[in-house]
Amino acid sequence: MLPILLPYRKDLSPKQTLKQGKSCLKRMGILYVTGDASIESATKNASIREVFRIEKEATNYLSLYSTLCTVVWGI
Secondary structure, eight states, X not given: OOOOOOOOOSOOSOSSOXXXXXXXXXXXXXXXXXXXXXXXXXXXXXXXXXXXXXXXXXXXXXXXXXXXXEEEEEO
């Protein structure tokens, strides 16, 4: 798998409003896993060209159902 090079911007205060992109991975039971929690899919979901912030969200219910989401903010 090739690394994804995102543009780097020294000015960390954007002039435009930020878009939010989200991608999630879900696990049900022991063997069933579906989804994609990559930064690339989150940026494609919101058509983001420049990334300013990346967050991770995770939930777990008795180890029977869990989710891992990547939230990307950018323009």
